[in-house]
Amino acid sequence: xxxxxxxxILFILVTAFSCxxxxxxxxxxxxxxxxxxxxxxxxxxxxxxxxxxQNSVSELNTSWNQFKTVQDDASLExxxxxxxxxxxxxxxxxxxxxxxxxxVGLRAALGTFPTDTxxxxxxxxxxNTNLALLENIDAIGFPALEFIFFRNNAKNELxxxxxxxxxxxxxxxKMTAEVNSVNAAWNGGYSATFGTSTGTESTxxxxxxxxxxxxxxxxxxxxxxxxxxxxxxxxxPQISYVESxxxxxxxxxxKQNVITLxxxxxxxxxxxxxxxxxxxYLLALEKSSIVSTINSGFSSILTDLxxxxxxxxxxxxxxxxxLDALYTKMQNxxxxxxxxxTSAFGILITYQDNDGD
Numbered sequence: 034x035x036x037x038x039x040x041x042i043l044f045i046l047v048t049a050f051s052c053x054x055x056x057x058x059x060x061x062x063x064x065x066x067x068x069x070x071x072x073x074x075x076x077x078x079x080x081x082x083x084x085x086x087q088n089s090v091s092e093l094n095t096s097w098n099q100f101k102t103v104q105d106d107a108s109l110e111x112x113x114x115x116x117x118x119x120x121x122x123x124x125x126x127x128x129x130x131x132x133x134x135x136x137v138g139l140r141a142a143l144g145t146f147p148t149d150t151x152x153x154x155x156x157x158x159x160x161n162t163n164l165a166l167l168e169n170i171d172a173i174g175f176p177a178l179e180f181i182f183f184r185n186n187a188k189n190e191l192x193x194x195x196x197x198x199x200x201x202x203x204x205x206x207k208m209t210a211e212v213n214s215v216n217a218a219w220n221g222g223y224s225a226t227f228g229t230s231t232g233t234e235s236t237x238x239x240x241x242x243x244x245x246x247x248x249x250x251x252x253x254x255x256x257x258x259x260x261x262x263x264x265x266x267x268x269x270p271q272i273s274y275v276e277s278x279x280x281x282x283x284x285x286x287x288k289q290n291v292i293t294l295x296x297x298x299x300x301x302x303x304x305x306x307x308x309x310x311x312x313x314y315l316l317a318l319e320k321s322s323i324v325s326t327i328n329s330g331f332s333s334i335l336t337d338l339x340x341x342x343x344x345x346x347x348x349x350x351x352x353x354x355x356l357d358a359l360y361t362k363m364q365n366x367x368x369x370x371x372x373x374x375t376s377a378f379g380i381l382i383t384y385q386d387n388d389g390d
Contacts, residue, residue, distance in 0.1 A: 065314055077303065078296070078301075078303055082125040082126045082303055083215060085122050086212055086216070090212050093115040093116060100191070112182055113183060116178055116179065124144075124289040128293060130245050131238070131242070132241070133214070133218035133223055139212070142173065142174055142211055145171050146171075146274075147274055147278075148180050149171040149172050152171065153177050153180060153200070154197075157197045157199070158196055164203055173204050176276070177204060233380055233381075240381070243374075246298075247375065247382060250366075250367070257283065257290065258287060258345075259360055260274045261274050261275045261349065262349060262353065262357065275346060283343070284341050284345050287345075288335065292335065298328075300312065312324045320374075323374055326366075326369040330365070337358065
C-alpha cells in the first residue's frame with residue numbers, strides 16, 4: 034500500500050512537471066507576434082516593392098512613348114533597359130498572388146511564358162482584339178513585350194507597323210491599370226487586414242502567404258529551370274519553354290526570384306534592413322535546424338547562379354552539368370521549405386503540384 038502511494042505521488046509530480054514545461058514552451062512561442070511579422074512584411078517589403086513596380090511600369094511607358102517619337106537605336110536601347118528593370122521589379126512581388134493580386138490575376142497577366150509570337154502578330158492585326166480574354170494570356174504582359182522589343186530587327190518592325198505600336202499601347206495600358214489597382218488596394222486597407230490575419234486556416238493571410246511562398250519556389254525550380262533543361266522530358270532540353278529567349282536574361286530572372294524568396298524568409302525589407310521574418314518565427318519555435326538548412330540552401334543556389342551566364346540557352350549548350358547541379362540543389366531544398374517549415378507553422382499546403390514530395 035505504501036509502495037502504491039509512493040508511486041502515485043511520483044506520477045503526479047512527473048505529470049505536473051511535464052505540464053509546467055509544456056506550458057512554459059507555449060508561453061515562449063506565444064511571445065512571438067505573428068501580427069508584427071506580417072505587418073513588417075506588408076509595410077517594409079510588399080508595399081515598397083509594389084510601388085517600385087508601379088514606378089518601373091510608368092517609366093517603361095515613358096520610354097515607349099519616347100521611342101515612338103524618336104525611333105532610333107538609342108531610344109530602343111533605353112526601352113529595352115526599362116523593360117528589364119520593370120520585369121525584375123515584377124519578380125519581387127509576384128510571390129504575393131493572393132488578395133489584391135489574385136483578384137486581377139497579376140502573376141498570369143504580367144508573366145505568362147512562353148509567349149505565343151504567332152498570336153501576338155495576329156492580335157496586332159486585329160483592331161478588335163480583347164486582351165482581357167483568357168485565350169490571350171500568352172500574348173500579353175512582359176513576355177509579349179520582350180518579343181516585340183528584343184526580336185531581330187525590332188526597331189524597323191515597330192517603326193513599320195502602326196498596328197503593332199497600337200498593340201503595345203494596349204498591353205501597357207492593361208498592365209498599368211492592373212499594377213495600379215493592386216498597389217492601391219494594398220495601400221487602401223489590405224495591408225492592415227493582412228497584418229492581423231495571423232491564423233492557420235486556408236483563408237488567412239498568413240496561410241496564403243506561406244502557400245504562395247512554396248508555390249513560387251516550385252515555379253522557379255520547375256518552370257524557369259527544370260523544364261528548359263529537360264527534367265520532365267527524359268533529359269531532352271526544351272528550349273522553347275525558356276522564359277527569356279529574346280532578352281536572354283533567363284537565369285538573371287531566376288536569381289531575382291531566389292533573392293526575393295530569401296529576403297522574404299529572412300524578413301529583409303526593401304531597404305535592405307533585416308527584421309522579423311519566417312526565420313525568426315522558426316527560431317521562436319526552436320526550429321533552428323530548419324533555418325540553417327533554408328539559409329544555407331539559398332546561399333548555395335545563389336552562388337551557383339552567380340557563376341552562370343544570364344542566358345540559360347548558353348548554359349544548356351556549354352554547361353549542362355552545372356545546370357543539373359543547380360536543379361538538384363533547388364530540389365533538395367523543397368522538403369525544408371514545403372514540408373518542414375509549413376509543418377512547424379501548422380500550415381496546410383492547399384495548391385496542387387506535380388512535384389511528388
